[in-house]
Amino acid sequence: MWGENLLSGRRILLGVSGGIAAYKSVELLRLLQKSGADVRVAMTESAQKFVGRITFEAISGHPVFERMFDDAAGHEIRHINWAKDADAVVIAPATANIIGKIACGIADDALSTLMMAVTAPRLVCPAMNTHMFENRAVQRNLETLEKDGISVVAPGYGELACKTTGPGRLADPQEIAWRLVDVFTAKDLAGKRVVVSAGPTREPIDPVRYISNPSSGKMGYAVAQAAALRGGDVVLVSGPAVLADPLGVRVRRVSTAHEMAEAVLEECDSADIVVKAAAVSDYRPTDASAHKVKKEKDHLVLELEKTTDILAELGRRKTPGQILVGFAAETRELEKYAIEKMKKKNLDMIAANLVGGKDAGFDADTNTLRLFFPDGRNEKLPMMDKFTAATIILDHVAAILARKGGNGPM
């Protein structure tokens, strides 16, 4: 679900201090680079006891800033120049020590001095033993950082390297990367309630079997994540999927088409935007067996009945200011079926794709979409990662919102 160009052209400064989790900052560095960022690394002396400078130099392609008074720097005043050049700074992991120094305005090494000169957005990602993290001084210092406008990325909960269990584990590098993307994302959906549905549904045949489809939920999760980053108040109604909850999104998990219908219809009443990306089963077994069906008969006929058409119901209930977006996955005659569906279900836009290929549709990380609008316009998007596709869909949603009664964000 991670977009390839999310940090394209951004200059990120990665600060590494001396904790066990320093090895994870190598993964973070790779992730930031993968999304197009140019990353420079500043390390404390202690950090180098955990991961060598050479690793960061080789991967970042830049010298590492580690010593204030370094002959190799020549006349360059690195702590000022690097601070000036950065679009954002992230310290991961941040030790109790560097947190304390930043909170108190101490500048006695390369990283802490550089932090003093930074005016760009700053993120600090604490990682330490639970007792250290819960120490009053550390908590006080973290509060000070937040008051000073520095974002703290809360550590995760779990078993730590020191064998204690509790908060203190460095936030997942993927989460840290999202937080950086968040810094650069315009909040054009602020104040908007967004409902997104995603994933397949499962219609039981008996307690151990069901009818479903190969939808992974990736498209809907990407829309939910992109909408939350743009400031939307987002709820994601998800059928069974193995994806991590998108950051800053309330997730409601359901299984059957009936549960999906109940949850979506409940949530949509007060929604400004509804994006229905779930692959809901059109039919379900009429009588699910209470016990496992035994392999006795040579032929077995399964009787099916229609499930609730959620999108049609949403179209009927749509209020004048509300925006309804649907998806259509077809194996043929894409344009004809997509336009028919858009009209029949009173949609403001439909995103359609042909399924069956390996780079698009179900379970792929990429999608090749065509967008259709009620006024006859359509837009053919090239193959792209699902997050980028979600961003383009939301650009259109924001534009439609702005046109509808002027209550839009733009």
Ligand SMILES: Cc1cc2nc3c(=O)[nH]c(=O)nc-3n(C[C@H](O)[C@H](O)[C@H](O)COP(=O)(O)O)c2cc1C
């Ligand atoms: C094996 C080992 C692991 C450590 N892990 C952490 C840690 O995860 N978090 C932390 O705040 N300090 C940790 N420390 C303590 C710091 O390295 C120490 O406080 C140091 O002064 C931090 O310096 P710095 O903030 O300049 O990097 C660890 C020390 C050792 C010996």
